Amino acid sequence: QVQLVESGGGLVQAGGSLRLSCAASGRTFSSYAMGWFRPAPGKEREFVASISWSGGTTYYADSVKGRFTISRDNAKNTVYLQMSSLKPEDTAVYYCGTTRFPVARNPVQYANWGQGTQVTVSS
Numbered sequence: 001q002v003q004l005v006e007s008g009g010g011l012v013q014a015g016g017s018l019r020l021s022c023a024a025s026g027r028t029f030s031s032y033a034m035g036w037f038r039p040a041p042g043k044e045r046e047f048v049a050s051i052s053w054s055g056g057t058t059y060y061a062d063s064v065k066g067r068f069t070i071s072r073d074n075a076k077n078t079v080y081l082q083m084s085s086l087k088p089e090d091t092a093v094y095y096c097g098t099t100r101f102p103v104a105r106n107p108v109q110y111a112n113w114g115q116g117t118q119v120t121v122s123s
Contacts, residue, residue: 002026002098002112009094009117012086020081020117022096030074033099036081037107038092045095045107049081052103059103064090086121093118 008020022034033052040046049060049070058070067086072079079096094117097110104110 002029002032004096004098004112004114006094006096006114006117009119011120011122014086014088014121014123016086016121017082017084018086018119020083020094020096020119022079022081022114024077024079024098026077029077029098033101033103034070034072034079035097035099035104035110036070036079037095037097037110040092047105047107048094050099050103050105051079057103059105083119086119088121088123091119091121 003025005023008018012018031053035050036048037045038048047061048064049068051058051070051072055072067084069082096114098112099110101109
């Protein structure tokens with residue numbers, strides 16, 4: 001079982017930036033692909049971005065493509081989400097999760113979740 005702790009959320013003005021971190025416990029972190037999700041109307045968790053175990057493959061939701069960047073540091077057991085050009089509609093609690101699938105976009109393919117970190121973007 002991997003335990004995840006997200007951090008880095010906060011209040012930022014539209015157009016600003018934040019970097020979220022997701023720190024994982026356990027020695028098997030590098031064997032998991034990772035993803036970031038947030039709630040959306042009608043969805044418990046909406047896909048934001050995912051990254052393969054090696055970091056060589058990434059996917060993004062169309063709504064964040066070009067503005068967000070997902071990365072990971074397996075030596076630090078941490079995955080990051082660099083968020084730029086933030087918009088009020090990005091306001092949400094952001095969750096990270098682990099998956100055994102190569103680079104999954106469906107939250108049902110994720111096993112472990114953190115407690116989330118709140119991002120609030122003011123207009």
